[in-house]
Amino acid sequence: MKASTKIFGCIADPIDHVKAPSLFTQIFKEKNIDAVMIPINVSAINLEQFFSCIKSVNNFSGLTVTIPHKTKVLRYCDLLEKEANDTQSVNWIKIEKNKIIGTNFDGIGFTNGMKSNGFSISNKEFAIFGIGGAGSAICHSLLRNNVKKLKLINRNIEKLNNFVKKLNKLNYKTEILVDDFVNYDISNFDYVINATSLGLKENKDLIFDVKKTKLDATIIDIIMEPEETILIKEAKKYNRNYHLGKNMLTSQVDLAGKFFNLW
Amino acid sequence: MKASTKIFGCIADPIDHVKAPSLFTQIFKEKNIDAVMIPINVSAINLEQFFSCIKSVNNFSGLTVTIPHKTKVLRYCDLLEKEANDTQSVNWIKIEKNKIIGTNFDGIGFTNGMKSNGFSISNKEFAIFGIGGAGSAICHSLLRNNVKKLKLINRNIEKLNNFVKKLNKLNYKTEILVDDFVNYDISNFDYVINATSLGLKENKDLIFDVKKTKLDATIIDIIMEPEETILIKEAKKYNRNYHLGKNMLTSQVDLAGKFFNLW
Numbered sequence: 395m396k397a398s399t400k401i402f403g404c405i406a407d408p409i410d411h412v413k414a415p416s417l418f419t420q421i422f423k424e425k426n427i428d429a430v431m432i433p434i435n436v437s438a439i440n441l442e443q444f445f446s447c448i449k450s451v452n453n454f455s456g457l458t459v460t461i462p463h464k465t466k467v468l469r470y471c472d473l474l475e476k477e478a479n480d481t482q483s484v485n486w487i488k489i490e491k492n493k494i495i496g497t498n499f500d501g502i503g504f505t506n507g508m509k510s511n512g513f514s515i516s517n518k519e520f521a522i523f524g525i526g527g528a529g530s531a532i533c534h535s536l537l538r539n540n541v542k543k544l545k546l547i548n549r550n551i552e553k554l555n556n557f558v559k560k561l562n563k564l565n566y567k568t569e570i571l572v573d574d575f576v577n578y579d580i581s582n583f584d585y586v587i588n589a590t591s592l593g594l595k596e597n598k599d600l601i602f603d604v605k606k607t608k609l610d611a612t613i614i615d616i617i618m619e620p621e622e623t624i625l626i627k628e629a630k631k632y633n634r635n636y637h638l639g640k641n642m643l644t645s646q647v648d649l650a651g652k653f654f655n656l657w
Numbered sequence: 658m659k660a661s662t663k664i665f666g667c668i669a670d671p672i673d674h675v676k677a678p679s680l681f682t683q684i685f686k687e688k689n690i691d692a693v694m695i696p697i698n699v700s701a702i703n704l705e706q707f708f709s710c711i712k713s714v715n716n717f718s719g720l721t722v723t724i725p726h727k728t729k730v731l732r733y734c735d736l737l738e739k740e741a742n743d744t745q746s747v748n749w750i751k752i753e754k755n756k757i758i759g760t761n762f763d764g765i766g767f768t769n770g771m772k773s774n775g776f777s778i779s780n781k782e783f784a785i786f787g788i789g790g791a792g793s794a795i796c797h798s799l800l801r802n803n804v805k806k807l808k809l810i811n812r813n814i815e816k817l818n819n820f821v822k823k824l825n826k827l828n829y830k831t832e833i834l835v836d837d838f839v840n841y842d843i844s845n846f847d848y849v850i851n852a853t854s855l856g857l858k859e860n861k862d863l864i865f866d867v868k869k870t871k872l873d874a875t876i877i878d879i880i881m882e883p884e885e886t887i888l889i890k891e892a893k894k895y896n897r898n899y900h901l902g903k904n905m906l907t908s909q910v911d912l913a914g915k916f917f918n919l920w
Contacts, residue, residue, distance in 0.1 A: 398672075399696060432664050443713040
């Protein structure tokens with residue numbers, strides 16, 4: 395740490411599961427960049443207060459935003475990049491010329507993470523549980539990658555229907571389906587994704603029954619703490635292929651570096 | 658850096674001379690304490706905005722305050738410890754139970770720093786240039802240490818006279834004198850202190866003429882960037898003893914650790 399060190403933050407609540415501060419601080423070090431990323435624990439009720447003052451810190455360069463703030467921080471941005479506007483969800487913020495600029499790399503981070511691990515995406519069939527900040531970003535990126543079929547499953551039906559209406563207006567070729575949160579059919583999908591917070595940390599709730607997927611399906615979790623979630627354990631138990639949550643974050647490293655003009 | 662890392666800050670403007678972030682982050686590491694101190698560059702005009710929101714960050718543990726904010730932050734504290742109230746100047750802040758608590762270790766840090774370097778204080782004669790945040794804290798601590806004589810020299814005469822009135826009310830035995838900022842007599846003092854910001858960083862202005870001190874006087878600077886200021890260079894040139902600014906900070910390490918219940 396030096397007087398000149400640029401400060402980045404990772405804002406979340408709770409904070410104790412976040413991986414970004416250690417990951418990015420380590421990457422800054424390896425790349426010889428004079429910067430750190432600190433954990434910033436702000437409750438939802440204090441978000442407005444927090445954002446009212448981040449411009450006052452001249453050496454504060456930006457933030458990554460995570461659970462539960464991704465959709466709520468939207469209103470505090472002065473400018474939104476396309477990905478943030480499409481998904482109405484923000485996971486990276488930079489402060490430039492006294493403007494708070496929001497973007498979202500969850501979607502492209504997710505699909506890049508799959509590709510760099512050898513999974514093909516276009517023309518494949520996906521089912522996803524959860525359409526919150528991360529889930530909706532993933533859906534947009536899957537549509538942009540021309541998946542064949544996308545089934546959305548969400549506890550809140552009204553929110554789900556509104557989201558589907560929005561996606562349909564975008565005129566992608568993908569067939570978009572919805573299903574019931576309890577009685578879902580995921581028997582014919584190549585990839586089944588958990589984009590909810592079930593399985594985070596101490597939580598042991600399973601979002602879906604892995605046995606209901608086809609034998610060559612790939613089970614994907616976006617939870618990265620623990621690295622091997624209860625869902626991934628189930629996938630292993632029933633011999634399904636799987637893809638870990640941490641890939642969505644590590645594949646955002648390059649994107650974030652470019653966003654902040656760091657590399 | 659981890660999700661659980663406690664965040665301390667060092668608030669200043671400009672920021673690029675501050676030593677505390679590297680010093681304290683290193684000390685935390687050596688003591689195996691999961692904490693860092695980050696530089697926080699806030700302009701005076703944005704102080705209110707900054708302090709209006711620091712309570713919103715749950716893992717933000719406290720601050721050290723330096724030039725030019727030491728007197729201005731007083732108004733944002735909910736509670737003041739005796740040293741901060743005496744000097745009307747704050748250089749350490751902690752946030753406890755949603756209260757901002759201010760204290761000031763500059764004075765005791767200064768006198769402790771002298772003592773630990775073998776300088777005796779009581780019954781000695783001191784002259785000090787500058788009665789801002791640090792200077793006034795040093796004066797209070799010198800009085801508490803029963804110095805024989807204390808001469809105060811300050812560009813702003815009205816501020817100086819008010820300060821002397823305040824000191825006299827405290828009924829210490831020390832003889833308190835004032836002198837002119839241009840035509841000063843420092844020929845009979847054991848210690849002559851620079852407590853202004855002259856000599857900081859690129860600034861090459863000399864606060865006083867070292868040749869006007871007695872041959873066995875000790876020249877003391879509170880500036881710590883550069884470590885060897887132009888004043889200290891003059892002291893060396895004219896064979897005066899000297900005491901570096903960094904001692905005031907390093908001797909605050911133990912005090913700060915206790916203030917934050919860290920060690």
